[in-house]
Amino acid sequence: MNGYKIGIDLGTKNTLVYINGRGIIFNEPSMVAFDRETNKMIAIGHKANDMLGKEHGKIKVTKPLEGGVIADLNATEVILESIFKKFKDTNVNLKHSTLLLCCPSKMTSSERKALEDLAHKLEIKDVLIEKEVKAGAIGSGIDIFMPKGIMIVDIGGGTTDIGVLSLGDVVVHDSIRIAGNYIDNEIIKYIKYKYGMEIGKQTAEKIKIGIGTLKNELAEDRTYTFSGKNSNTNLPGKMIIKQSEIRNILLKIFTKITNKILDVLRKLPPELAEDILEDGIIINGGGALIDGVIDYFENITNLKFRLSKNPLTSIAEGTKILLQNKGDYRTKPLK
Numbered sequence: 588m589n590g591y592k593i594g595i596d597l598g599t600k601n602t603l604v605y606i607n608g609r610g611i612i613f614n615e616p617s618m619v620a621f622d623r624e625t626n627k628m629i630a631i632g633h634k635a636n637d638m639l640g641k642e643h644g645k646i647k648v649t650k651p652l653e654g655g656v657i658a659d660l661n662a663t664e665v666i667l668e669s670i671f672k673k674f675k676d677t678n679v680n681l682k683h684s685t686l687l688l689c690c691p692s693k694m695t696s697s698e699r700k701a702l703e704d705l706a707h708k709l710e711i712k713d714v715l716i717e718k719e720v721k722a723g724a725i726g727s728g729i730d731i732f733m734p735k736g737i738m739i740v741d742i743g744g745g746t747t748d749i750g751v752l753s754l755g756d757v758v759v760h761d762s763i764r765i766a767g768n769y770i771d772n773e774i775i776k777y778i779k780y781k782y783g784m785e786i787g788k789q790t791a792e793k794i795k796i797g798i799g800t801l802k803n804e805l806a807e808d809r810t811y812t813f814s815g816k817n818s819n820t821n822l823p824g825k826m827i828i829k830q831s832e833i834r835n836i837l838l839k840i841f842t843k844i845t846n847k848i849l850d851v852l853r854k855l856p857p858e859l860a861e862d863i864l865e866d867g868i869i870i871n872g873g874g875a876l877i878d879g880v881i882d883y884f885e886n887i888t889n890l891k892f893r894l895s896k897n898p899l900t901s902i903a904e905g906t907k908i909l910l911q912n913k914g915d916y917r918t919k920p921l922k
């Protein structure tokens with residue numbers, strides 16, 4: 588019987604699944620909805636995410652990971668099991684498959700072991716756990732095997748992960764719990780205190796994606812109209828917010844991310860630091876899509892930065908190459 592080669596990017600915000608010969612077959616929020624009474628899964632991915640903030644007492648929506656660590660192992664199991672069920676052909680046996688699971692660098696060895704056990708429980712014997720910064724760099728088309736320092740900053744949902752790689756592996760890594768979700772929460776707080784309007788996480792994310800920018804000069808201060816709940820009257824209503832207001836929130840948050848990047852740089856041996864000075868720092872993850880992010884980092888640090896080729900999918904793309912080269916991991920740039 589045949590087996591698959593499966594690569595999974597288990598992100599705090601999104602889960603992506605790559606299968607050899609098929610490509611990325613799943614790309615949805617890392618979210619599971621359960622029935623509280625029976626503890627049965629009701630939905631995963633987009634469907635579960637759509638329930639968030641709208642659930643009633645009988646439904647619980649939960650995430651596998653939070654802040655770069657496993658928050659709910661059962662939810663992790665359920666999401667993986669449902670995905671496997673969905674894509675599995677009858678002539679393929681999971682027992683003969685290889686699974687490469689990419690996780691935040693911060694994950695401890697006991698958490699990694701728990702994920703390995705979980706994969707075994709789902710019948711997959713051959714399991715590899717890899718740091719996502721490594722897969723992300725490979726998926727961005729970089730040859731990580733050179734005797735050269737490479738720095739990659741992944742601004743995801745729950746964490747910003749910073750990794751320095753050389754000779755095919757991670758030399759230094761660090762992470763902070765300041766990333767997409769944190770930005771959304773700061774937008775919620777700002778709108779509540781400044782305007783007395785309550786909004787949900789989904790609305791905050793839409794505002795961020797809609798008008799979020801780090802650009803110094805705005806040709807036009809665009810606006811975004813959204814709905815929320817007035818804290819005084821408790822009634823729903825509409826409001827307009829300016830792009831410059833969101834930019835100010837982002838600037839404060841990105842100062843913290845910049846300081847963390849500089850902290851990691853300071854800890855590097857001189858040769859690695861020199862390579863990074865020359866080649867620049869790669870920005871990956873959903874946060875890389877914020878308007879003006881590269882210019883912002885370059886202006887503030889005087890260092891070179893560049894965008895990953897595919898900020899939202901590079902980790903899954905990286906698993907493709909890692910799985911092809913099992914045991915060696917030598918990479919070739921993606922065509």
Ligand code: ADP
Pocket residue numbers: 597598599600601602742743744745746766767768792795796799871872873874876877878898899
């Ligand atoms: P994770 O790896 O933690 O699952 P991702 O790399 O998938 O996270 O990034 C998800 C984060 O990126 C979310 O917080 C989302 O709001 C944010 N994001 C996605 N697209 C954009 C965009 N165009 N502008 C700003 N933020 C974005």
Ligand code: MG
Pocket residue numbers: 596597598599719741743872902
């Ligand atoms: Mg990620």
